[in-house]
Amino acid sequence: MHIDLSSKRAIVSGSTAGIGLAIARGLAAAGAEVVINGRTQERVDEALHLLRESVPLAKVSGIAADLGDAAGVASFIQQAPDTDILVNNLGIFEPKGFFDIPDEDWLHVFEVNVMSGVRLARHYARGMSHRGWGRVLFLSSESALQIPTEMVHYGMSKTAQLAVSRGLAETLAGTGVTVNAILPGPTRSEGVGGFFAAMAQEQGVSVEQMERDFIAEHRPTSLIRRLATVDEVANMAVYLASEQASATTGAALRVDGGVLRSIA
Template sequence: MLIDLKGRTAIVTGSTGGIGLAIAKGLATAGAQVIVNGRRPDAVERAVAAVSATGPTPAIGYTGDLGTAAGCAALVKAHPACDILVNNLGIFEPKEFFDIPDEDWSRFFEINVMSGVRLSRAYAPAMKKNNDGRIVFISSESAFNIPVEMVHYGFSKTAQVAIARGLAESLAGTGVTVNSVLPGPTLSEGLEDMLKPAQEKSGKPIEEVAADFVMEHRPSSIIRRAARVEEVANMVVYLCSPQASATTGAAVRVDGGVLSTI
């Protein structure tokens, strides 16, 4: 299958590292003009260079905090149109349910959920008018398998799946597709940072430490390891392609078989 995204403009939020950067690289490799986003100018600059090196069209950087209404509005003002929107921006933080204050619930909702709502609301009307477009929400298997160690994160991921489905139905009969993607444990910088103390203590390679983590916390995993960010990105690039035109309103798993339902 040859995926050709030349002439397409893609916005990937939270794309200076991890899954987001891998998605940006994948879209660029397929020929898309990618707008990379992060909060720190130095991180955005590095990501732009990395993404530009993978594809025929140089990437564009946008520095801004999309976890606020003002930040989303500023992005839309700077880049008023796109063909592909990947709502990847998200945070996670292990915390006991009884220790999660109202402020954390609000912060997770604003960043993980409302950033995608605001940007989809801004970009989808033009996609509908053009009868063409792709919107993807990067959710998680935690949307269905709520992690007791971070319920607020699971709640935000469930919300993304619901929004993606509802938006897809709102765009029924058009050439615009909306889907959510459900990664399982993935070896991104965030997971590496969380596992660093265990790695230093054990002396094992980070991949082995991540596999141990998966089997302890997600024992239903079939691949029995953490996924690579590129494995998640490959699915997202496909969903953003013309070849995925009949896939919409779906919650697509890249969870390594963690979810045991059929």
């Protein structure tokens, strides 16, 4: 299968590192003109440098904006008014026991993880429908279906993304615009890597051992028995952004290494 996105423009939110950066790299390698996003210009510039090194002919640009609130999204849209492909990757997480999560943390996680995608999709999907072609992707998580007790607020936000994704897909039925969600499992991204590194240091073990222990204890149903790589998740996103995925919409596709014990 040859995926050619050379005539398409793509936006990837929260894409200066991890899964977002890998998706931006994959889209750029397929020929898309890609706009990346981060909260600071320094982070955006670093990511652009990495993209141009790994994909020498990449057509990439970046916008520094905090998409975790309405004002940040409005600023971003003003600088990038249209796109053919929208990847809602921005997300935050924080391990914290249910009884220790205050109201402000619940609201902040919802604002960043859910409302950033709602606001971006509300603007960009309208233009896609008028043009008769478009792709909207939400980076959810296996935690949407298997809520982690160590961060219920995060799981809640990922479940909400599935509802938004399916609802928007039905709203756009027959327009040529597809809307899908991706459910990664535990993935070796920058944020997760830092989380494991801190835990490993606290417990006096290697990061590799920490990752193995986490899978064995917290995700024992994993069939690959390891963390996924960011590129493995990005490959699914690039496919869903392509013309070849034109009959896939309203779906939640798993890249979870078999963690979820379900055949559907």
